[in-house]
Amino acid sequence: MVGPLLKGLKITFSHLFKPAFTVKYPYEKIEVAPRWRGKHVLRVDEEGREKCCYCGLCEAVCPANAIRIYGEEAPLEKSDVGKIAVIYEIDYRRCIFCGYCEEACPRGAIELTTFYELAEPEREKLLQTKETLLEKR
Amino acid sequence: MAVKEEQQFKELMAKGTSLGQVDEDIMRQNIRTQDLWVNMGPQHPSTHGVLRLILALQGERIVDTEIVIGYLHRGTEKLAEARTYHQIIPLTDRLDYLASPAMNFGYVLAVEKLAGIEVPERAEYIRVLMAELARISSHLLWLATHALDIGAMTVFLYCFREREMVLDLFEMATGGRLTTSYYRIGGVAHDLPEGFLDKVKEFCEIFPKRVQDYDDLLYSNRIWLSRTVNVAKISAEKGLALGLSGPSIRGSGVNWDLRRANPYSVYDKLDFEVAVFDGCDVYARYLVRRKEMLESCKIVKQCVEYLEKTEGPVMAKVPKVFKPPAGEVYFATEAPKGELGYYIVSDGSNKPYRLKIRTPSFANLIALPEMVKGQMVADVIAAIGSIDVVLGEVDR
Ligand code: SF4
Ligand code: SF4
Numbered sequence: 001m002v003g004p005l006l007k008g009l010k011i012t013f014s015h016l017f018k019p020a021f022t023v024k025y026p027y028e029k030i031e032v033a034p035r036w037r038g039k040h041v042l043r044v045d046e047e048g049r050e051k052c053c054y055c056g057l058c059e060a061v062c063p064a065n066a067i068r069i070y071g072e073e074a075p076l077e078k079s080d081v082g083k084i085a086v087i088y089e090i091d092y093r094r095c096i097f098c099g100y101c102e103e104a105c106p107r108g109a110i111e112l113t114t115f116y117e118l119a120e121p122e123r124e125k126l127l128q129t130k131e132t133l134l135e136k137r
Numbered sequence: 138m139a140v141k142e143e144q145q146f147k148e149l150m151a152k153g154t155s156l157g158q159v160d161e162d163i164m165r166q167n168i169r170t171q172d173l174w175v176n177m178g179p180q181h182p183s184t185h186g187v188l189r190l191i192l193a194l195q196g197e198r199i200v201d202t203e204i205v206i207g208y209l210h211r212g213t214e215k216l217a218e219a220r221t222y223h224q225i226i227p228l229t230d231r232l233d234y235l236a237s238p239a240m241n242f243g244y245v246l247a248v249e250k251l252a253g254i255e256v257p258e259r260a261e262y263i264r265v266l267m268a269e270l271a272r273i274s275s276h277l278l279w280l281a282t283h284a285l286d287i288g289a290m291t292v293f294l295y296c297f298r299e300r301e302m303v304l305d306l307f308e309m310a311t312g313g314r315l316t317t318s319y320y321r322i323g324g325v326a327h328d329l330p331e332g333f334l335d336k337v338k339e340f341c342e343i344f345p346k347r348v349q350d351y352d353d354l355l356y357s358n359r360i361w362l363s364r365t366v367n368v369a370k371i372s373a374e375k376g377l378a379l380g381l382s383g384p385s386i387r388g389s390g391v392n393w394d395l396r397r398a399n400p401y402s403v404y405d406k407l408d409f410e411v412a413v414f415d416g417c418d419v420y421a422r423y424l425v426r427r428k429e430m431l432e433s434c435k436i437v438k439q440c441v442e443y444l445e446k447t448e449g450p451v452m453a454k455v456p457k458v459f460k461p462p463a464g465e466v467y468f469a470t471e472a473p474k475g476e477l478g479y480y481i482v483s484d485g486s487n488k489p490y491r492l493k494i495r496t497p498s499f500a501n502l503i504a505l506p507e508m509v510k511g512q513m514v515a516d517v518i519a520a521i522g523s524i525d526v527v528l529g530e531v532d533r
Contacts (some may be wrong), residue, residue: 003357004353004356004357004358004359005358005359007353007354008291008353008354008358010353011291011350011353011354012291021298021301032308033305033308033309033312033330034330035308035309035310035311035312035327035330036308036312037312037313061223061224063220063224063225063227063228064227096227096316097313097316098226098227098316098318099312099318099326100223100224100227100318103326112312
């Protein structure tokens with residue numbers, strides 16, 4: 001009867017001398033895999049023009065209806081195909097980070113990054129707009 | 138003193154009983170007991186989510202159990218009617234969120250059967266690999282919480298450590314840890330990343346040793362045995378009549394595993410044993426899942442062997458606007474918790490007309506009142522743990 005208990009104690013005791021497995025999170029950041037589906041980013045091309053051409057595929061494919069876009073004609077210095085999304089909103093209260101928008105986009109304009117600290121003190125701040133999504137160069 | 142008691146008093150005195158004895162006898166005759174109704178849950182930590190049980194107790198014994206569910210209802214089946222076939226995949230992740238690849242797997246197989254899509258073999262192996270890793274991770278979480286409920290804290294910590302390794306693998310291949318959304322109709326989203334298979338191999342090396350550790354802590358531990366052996370028994374006939382499936386019925390000696398009974402995907406090419414034990418109790422169900430983890434590890438190894446040797450596409454040709462022919466289909470797979478079935482009615486449009494999901498935990502939960510009848514209150518916790526419910530799929 002005591003045998004198995006001692007065996008168990010031996011295991012727990014041996015773990016005392018092994019390195020800790022936990023990460024002290026806010027002080028140590030966790031490295032995530034490159035495929036991680038975190039915060040979105042709207043990519044710009046080499047000349048600083050927005051890649052998004054307002055085709056609307058991402059909005060259509062989103063299973064959570066989290067994306068809202070509205071586009072307009074734009075001069076060539078702003079877009080190489082003459083159209084940009086004036087409004088591009090992703091509602092993080094709805095988004096489920098499935099990555100379908102990235103998969104659907106024909107121009108690689110929307111991508112999910114490895115940034116994962118997305119909590120906000122207020123719900124309103126969870127609405128991502130073009131200002132917060134656009135890639136900074 | 139009521140008239141009845143007075144009469145009893147006189148009768149007893151006439152028999153020559155002592156006064157103290159008389160008092161006690163009268164009390165005994167007049168005490169009435171009644172069932173005590175106790176709520177367990179929905180916030181009870183050992184109900185694994187938001188399950189509520191109403192227990193009728195006679196002292197410490199359970200005479201009746203009522204199950205109240207629905208606290209996590211999200212209307213998945215209804216939502217699916219307004220989503221395209223592709224968009225439903227992320228919804229299935231959220232059924233059994235502890236083994237989302239297995240949930241995706243059943244769904245995509247059902248749709249592929251409906252539309253008659255041939256999936257490349259490499260994709261099939263990747264899917265099986267992921268589904269078996271999901272089984273390991275699900276069973277690890279089960280063992281962790283089940284042991285914690287019964288009082289073995291240490292196992293909980295160790296199991297979570299290994300589960301973390303599996304989740305890291307998921308993260309590497311799919312980008313998500315819990316809700317992986319990795320499977321697609323006709324294949325998988327991307328091929329495996331570089332270095333993934335080496336990591337899987339590493340895990341397969343370590344894992345059986347870790348199972349040995351859990352065994353040392355539980356397998357013949359006196360406390361574990363007395364909390365699980367002969368507790369919450371259910372016979373094979375009763376279990377089958379109630380629709381038990383998965384490890385819960387294999388713990389009652391029924392050799393029924395859909396991976397063997399109705400081989401889908403590439404399971405017929407893989408070599409593994411179906412874990413069956415006939416103790417009918419919590420301990421037998423523990424043994425089944427324990428062995429299944431090791432068997433899954435074996436399957437994973439075989440998949441890695443195949444995937445290392447071959448290259449090829451991981452996605453069949455599926456049109457962007459996917460419209461399966463009108464008709465209906467039912468496809469059942471062996472999810473970590475039991476038989477997972479998808480019933481799809483298609484009217485030929487890009488959205489299903491109806492999607493019915495037969496989730497294992499929901500069916501298994503029905504057997505709970507039968508298991509705990511006449512048992513002690515503390516055994517309810519062992520029983521809930523032993524059928525491994527996940528409320529995400531019970532409520533859908
Ligand atoms: S990640 Fe998924 S839910 Fe989020 S915006 Fe993209 S498609 Fe929609
Ligand atoms: S982000 Fe991509 S998919 Fe969405 S509108 Fe722009 S170009 Fe189209």
